[in-house]
Amino acid sequence: QKEVEQDPGPLSVPEGAIVSLNCTYSNSAFQYFMWYRQYSRKGPELLMYTYSSGNKEDGRFTAQVDKSSKYISLFIRDSQPSDSATYLCAMSLPYSNYQLIWGAGTKLIIKP
Protein backbone atom coordinates (compact mmCIF):
# COMPACT_ATOMS: atom_id res chain seq x y z
CA GLN A 1 0.00 0.00 0.00
CA LYS A 2 1.30 3.44 -0.91
CA GLU A 3 1.72 5.99 1.86
CA VAL A 4 -0.32 8.53 -0.11
CA GLU A 5 -3.15 7.55 -2.42
CA GLN A 6 -4.55 9.86 -5.08
CA ASP A 7 -7.01 9.00 -7.84
CA PRO A 8 -5.23 9.65 -11.17
CA GLY A 9 -8.46 10.64 -12.98
CA PRO A 10 -8.98 12.20 -15.37
CA LEU A 11 -11.69 14.17 -13.64
CA SER A 12 -13.76 16.10 -16.18
CA VAL A 13 -16.20 18.80 -15.03
CA PRO A 14 -18.02 21.71 -16.72
CA GLU A 15 -16.79 25.26 -16.32
CA GLY A 16 -18.16 26.93 -13.21
CA ALA A 17 -18.51 23.71 -11.21
CA ILE A 18 -17.03 23.16 -7.77
CA VAL A 19 -14.17 20.70 -7.96
CA SER A 20 -13.09 18.42 -5.14
CA LEU A 21 -9.69 16.74 -5.29
CA ASN A 22 -8.61 14.33 -2.57
CA CYS A 23 -5.72 12.38 -1.09
CA THR A 24 -5.71 9.76 1.60
CA TYR A 25 -2.66 8.81 3.61
CA SER A 26 -1.65 6.09 6.02
CA ASN A 27 0.92 7.74 8.33
CA SER A 28 -0.87 9.64 11.09
CA ALA A 29 2.37 11.49 11.94
CA PHE A 30 2.18 13.70 8.82
CA GLN A 31 1.75 17.31 9.90
CA TYR A 32 2.39 19.45 6.81
CA PHE A 33 0.28 19.22 3.70
CA MET A 34 0.77 20.77 0.28
CA TRP A 35 -1.05 20.99 -3.00
CA TYR A 36 0.83 21.60 -6.22
CA ARG A 37 -0.55 22.36 -9.65
CA GLN A 38 1.30 21.12 -12.73
CA TYR A 39 0.46 22.28 -16.22
CA SER A 40 1.43 20.11 -19.16
CA ARG A 41 5.19 20.25 -19.89
CA LYS A 42 5.83 22.47 -16.85
CA GLY A 43 7.12 21.89 -13.33
CA PRO A 44 4.83 21.68 -10.28
CA GLU A 45 3.98 25.01 -8.66
CA LEU A 46 2.97 25.37 -5.04
CA LEU A 47 -0.71 26.16 -4.66
CA MET A 48 -1.56 25.64 -1.01
CA TYR A 49 0.45 24.85 2.13
CA THR A 50 -1.23 23.91 5.41
CA TYR A 51 -0.18 22.75 8.81
CA SER A 52 -2.09 20.12 10.79
CA SER A 53 -5.88 20.14 10.65
CA GLY A 54 -8.40 22.68 9.47
CA ASN A 55 -9.12 24.76 6.41
CA LYS A 56 -7.14 27.32 4.48
CA GLU A 57 -8.62 29.54 1.81
CA ASP A 58 -6.90 31.45 -0.99
CA GLY A 59 -9.18 33.02 -3.55
CA ARG A 60 -11.12 30.26 -5.31
CA PHE A 61 -9.06 27.54 -3.63
CA THR A 62 -9.68 25.91 -0.25
CA ALA A 63 -7.46 23.27 1.30
CA GLN A 64 -8.94 21.06 3.97
CA VAL A 65 -7.18 18.59 6.28
CA ASP A 66 -9.01 15.93 8.27
CA LYS A 67 -6.37 14.22 10.36
CA SER A 68 -8.83 11.92 12.10
CA SER A 69 -9.76 10.42 8.73
CA LYS A 70 -6.26 10.85 7.24
CA TYR A 71 -7.76 12.67 4.33
CA ILE A 72 -6.96 15.97 2.61
CA SER A 73 -8.97 17.84 0.04
CA LEU A 74 -8.56 20.73 -2.37
CA PHE A 75 -11.72 22.54 -3.44
CA ILE A 76 -11.83 24.81 -6.48
CA ARG A 77 -14.84 27.13 -6.76
CA ASP A 78 -16.07 28.61 -10.03
CA SER A 79 -13.70 26.37 -11.98
CA GLN A 80 -12.16 27.78 -15.16
CA PRO A 81 -10.63 26.08 -18.22
CA SER A 82 -7.30 27.52 -17.05
CA ASP A 83 -7.58 25.28 -13.97
CA SER A 84 -7.09 22.25 -16.23
CA ALA A 85 -3.90 20.67 -14.96
CA THR A 86 -2.59 17.82 -12.84
CA TYR A 87 -2.91 18.40 -9.10
CA LEU A 88 -0.40 16.73 -6.80
CA CYS A 89 -0.65 16.41 -3.05
CA ALA A 90 2.43 16.15 -0.85
CA MET A 91 2.98 15.82 2.87
CA SER A 92 5.77 15.69 5.40
CA LEU A 93 6.61 14.70 8.94
CA PRO A 94 7.46 17.21 11.68
CA TYR A 95 11.05 18.48 11.65
CA SER A 96 11.66 17.06 8.21
CA ASN A 97 13.82 19.33 6.10
CA TYR A 98 13.57 17.45 2.87
CA GLN A 99 11.38 14.40 2.69
CA LEU A 100 8.09 15.01 0.93
CA ILE A 101 5.77 12.08 0.31
CA TRP A 102 3.89 12.58 -2.94
CA GLY A 103 0.60 11.47 -4.37
CA ALA A 104 0.70 10.41 -8.02
CA GLY A 105 -1.48 13.35 -9.10
CA THR A 106 -5.03 13.81 -10.39
CA LYS A 107 -5.56 15.10 -13.91
CA LEU A 108 -8.35 17.70 -13.98
CA ILE A 109 -10.13 18.82 -17.14
CA ILE A 110 -12.50 21.80 -17.07
CA LYS A 111 -14.78 21.82 -20.10
CA PRO A 112 -15.85 25.25 -21.45
Place this chain on the structure above:
Amino acid sequence: DVKVTQSSRYLVKRTGEKVFLECVQDMDHENMFWYRQDPGLGLRLIYFSYDVKMKEKGDIPEGYSVSREKKERFSLILESASTNQTSMYLCASSSFRSNQPQHFGDGTRLSIL
Protein backbone atom coordinates in the same frame (compact mmCIF):
# COMPACT_ATOMS: atom_id res chain seq x y z
CA ASP B 1 9.54 34.77 -6.53
CA VAL B 2 11.74 31.72 -6.37
CA LYS B 3 13.34 30.94 -9.67
CA VAL B 4 14.66 27.48 -10.42
CA THR B 5 16.14 27.16 -13.87
CA GLN B 6 16.95 23.92 -15.63
CA SER B 7 19.40 24.28 -18.47
CA SER B 8 17.53 22.21 -21.07
CA ARG B 9 13.81 21.65 -21.65
CA TYR B 10 14.34 18.74 -24.03
CA LEU B 11 17.34 16.49 -24.47
CA VAL B 12 17.98 13.46 -26.67
CA LYS B 13 20.97 11.24 -25.95
CA ARG B 14 22.20 7.80 -26.91
CA THR B 15 22.59 4.70 -24.78
CA GLY B 16 25.92 4.63 -22.97
CA GLU B 17 26.49 8.39 -23.10
CA LYS B 18 27.35 10.37 -19.99
CA VAL B 19 24.60 12.94 -19.52
CA PHE B 20 24.66 16.12 -17.45
CA LEU B 21 21.52 17.93 -16.30
CA GLU B 22 22.05 21.34 -14.74
CA CYS B 23 19.92 23.30 -12.29
CA VAL B 24 20.36 26.78 -10.84
CA GLN B 25 18.29 28.52 -8.16
CA ASP B 26 18.37 32.19 -7.25
CA MET B 27 16.86 32.19 -3.74
CA ASP B 28 19.95 31.21 -1.74
CA HIS B 29 18.23 27.97 -0.72
CA GLU B 30 20.28 25.41 1.15
CA ASN B 31 18.37 22.34 -0.06
CA MET B 32 18.27 21.18 -3.64
CA PHE B 33 16.62 18.07 -5.09
CA TRP B 34 16.47 15.96 -8.21
CA TYR B 35 13.33 13.98 -9.02
CA ARG B 36 12.16 11.96 -11.95
CA GLN B 37 8.51 11.90 -12.91
CA ASP B 38 6.94 9.01 -14.81
CA PRO B 39 3.25 8.46 -15.67
CA GLY B 40 1.46 6.60 -12.90
CA LEU B 41 4.50 6.66 -10.62
CA GLY B 42 4.46 10.27 -9.56
CA LEU B 43 7.57 12.06 -8.32
CA ARG B 44 10.46 9.92 -7.14
CA LEU B 45 13.44 11.42 -5.36
CA ILE B 46 16.83 10.58 -6.90
CA TYR B 47 19.21 12.65 -4.78
CA PHE B 48 19.14 15.71 -2.62
CA SER B 49 21.75 18.07 -1.22
CA TYR B 50 21.51 20.15 1.95
CA ASP B 51 24.77 22.04 1.53
CA VAL B 52 27.66 22.57 -0.86
CA LYS B 53 29.47 19.28 -1.53
CA MET B 54 26.90 17.38 0.59
CA LYS B 55 24.53 14.85 -0.92
CA GLU B 56 22.11 12.19 0.21
CA LYS B 57 20.59 9.34 -1.75
CA GLY B 58 16.90 9.42 -2.37
CA ASP B 59 14.64 6.54 -3.28
CA ILE B 60 16.11 5.68 -6.69
CA PRO B 61 19.79 6.71 -6.86
CA GLU B 62 21.03 3.75 -8.94
CA GLY B 63 22.59 4.86 -12.23
CA TYR B 64 22.82 8.51 -11.15
CA SER B 65 25.27 10.75 -9.37
CA VAL B 66 25.16 14.42 -8.40
CA SER B 67 27.47 17.34 -7.92
CA ARG B 68 27.08 20.48 -5.88
CA GLU B 69 30.14 22.70 -6.07
CA LYS B 70 28.27 25.98 -5.53
CA LYS B 71 25.25 26.72 -3.39
CA GLU B 72 23.08 27.81 -6.30
CA ARG B 73 23.91 24.96 -8.67
CA PHE B 74 23.04 21.26 -8.52
CA SER B 75 23.92 18.85 -11.32
CA LEU B 76 22.53 15.41 -12.05
CA ILE B 77 24.78 13.00 -13.91
CA LEU B 78 23.73 9.86 -15.72
CA GLU B 79 26.98 7.92 -15.76
CA SER B 80 26.03 5.63 -18.66
CA ALA B 81 22.60 6.45 -19.99
CA SER B 82 20.12 3.63 -20.54
CA THR B 83 16.71 3.59 -22.20
CA ASN B 84 14.95 3.09 -18.85
CA GLN B 85 16.23 6.52 -17.81
CA THR B 86 14.01 8.17 -20.40
CA SER B 87 11.86 10.41 -18.22
CA MET B 88 10.97 13.91 -17.07
CA TYR B 89 13.60 15.21 -14.64
CA LEU B 90 12.64 17.91 -12.17
CA CYS B 91 14.92 20.02 -10.00
CA ALA B 92 13.65 21.70 -6.83
CA SER B 93 14.98 23.84 -4.01
CA SER B 94 13.87 24.77 -0.51
CA SER B 95 15.03 26.65 2.56
CA PHE B 96 16.89 24.71 5.25
CA ARG B 97 14.16 25.48 7.80
CA SER B 98 12.01 22.47 8.65
CA ASN B 99 9.00 21.65 6.54
CA GLN B 100 9.43 24.35 3.94
CA PRO B 101 7.76 23.74 0.59
CA GLN B 102 9.86 22.89 -2.42
CA HIS B 103 9.98 25.08 -5.53
CA PHE B 104 10.43 23.47 -8.92
CA GLY B 105 11.96 24.20 -12.27
CA ASP B 106 10.11 23.43 -15.49
CA GLY B 107 11.80 20.11 -15.99
CA THR B 108 14.00 18.44 -18.59
CA ARG B 109 12.36 15.86 -20.79
CA LEU B 110 15.16 13.40 -21.48
CA SER B 111 14.97 10.74 -24.17
CA ILE B 112 17.60 8.01 -24.34
CA LEU B 113 17.71 6.25 -27.71
